Amino acid sequence: NAGVMQNPRHLVRRRGQEARLRCSPMKGHSHVYWYRQLPEEGLKFMVYLQKENIIDESGMPKERFSAEFPKEGPSILRIQQVVRGDSAAYFCASSPAMDTQYFGPGTRLTVL
Amino acid sequence: GESVGLHLPTLSVQEGDNSIINCAYSNSASDYFIWYKQESGKGPQFIIDIRSNMDKRQGQRVTVLLNKTVKHLSLQIAATQPGDSAVYFCAETPPGDKVIFGPGTSLSVIP
Numbered sequence: 001n002a003g004v005m006q007n008p009r010h011l012v013r014r015r016g017q018e019a020r021l022r023c024s025p026m027k028g029h030s031h032v033y034w035y036r037q038l039p040e041e042g043l044k045f046m047v048y049l050q051k052e053n054i055i056d057e058s059g060m061p062k063e064r065f066s067a068e069f070p071k072e073g074p075s076i077l078r079i080q081q082v083v084r085g086d087s088a089a090y091f092c093a094s095s096p097a098m099d100t101q102y103f104g105p106g107t108r109l110t111v112l
Numbered sequence: 113g114e115s116v117g118l119h120l121p122t123l124s125v126q127e128g129d130n131s132i133i134n135c136a137y138s139n140s141a142s143d144y145f146i147w148y149k150q151e152s153g154k155g156p157q158f159i160i161d162i163r164s165n166m167d168k169r170q171g172q173r174v175t176v177l178l179n180k181t182v183k184h185l186s187l188q189i190a191a192t193q194p195g196d197s198a199v200y201f202c203a204e205t206p207p208g209d210k211v212i213f214g215p216g217t218s219l220s221v222i223p
Contacts, residue, residue, distance in 0.1 A: 004155075033210070042201065042215040043156070056210060091155050099144055101211060103155035 004104035021077040025094030032075045033093045131189040135202035142204035
């Protein structure tokens with residue numbers, strides 16, 4: 001059973017471009033969570049999704065950020081018009097229910 | 113909102129000694145707790161969990177202790193090895209709510 005997969009692992013964007021981060025949950029997991037982590041800091045919750053539904057987006061900026069988890073395919077975290085402050089590691093986690101979350105390897109976004 | 117906090121942001125331990133990482137949680141209704149280990153450049157990795165109906169759970173070289181009276185959680189690592197160097201996060205889960213992560217403790221093992 002493959003773990004949580006994220007791609008790309010590293011993403012470089014220039015200011016104003018769009019960043020798309022993908023997350024494929026573990027097989028059988030219908031809950032997906034996105035977190036952001038700055039160097040030497042903890043995990044900051046962004047959004048919690050189930051298939052086709054956003055359950056909790058209280059940690060996600062209201063502008064430029066969006067997330068989806070379609071019926072088919074991976075979950076996508078989309079950042080429009082990136083700024084330097086968006087540079088961070090973005091982790092996805094999945095779970096079969098609202099309990100143990102299993103994390104992917106993360107996508108490290110660098111905005112030039 | 114309520115959050116999980118850690119007493120020690122950094123911890124240095126001699127190789128072979130036992131490590132104890134502490135965590136205070138705020139929500140007395142939380143009924144499920146998890147410890148994660150995050151190595152440099154990697155995602156958090158599940159180590160061990162414990163439910164609120166237990167006060168101790170043991171894994172391989174790791175033990176988690178839960179004291180609900182004082183809302184305290186600890187992770188004990190026996191015979192600490194260089195490979196144990198990482199950031200350790202505790203997490204609590206209030207019923208029907210999302211997991212809340214603590215700020216993390218950095219463990220450094222001195223060879």
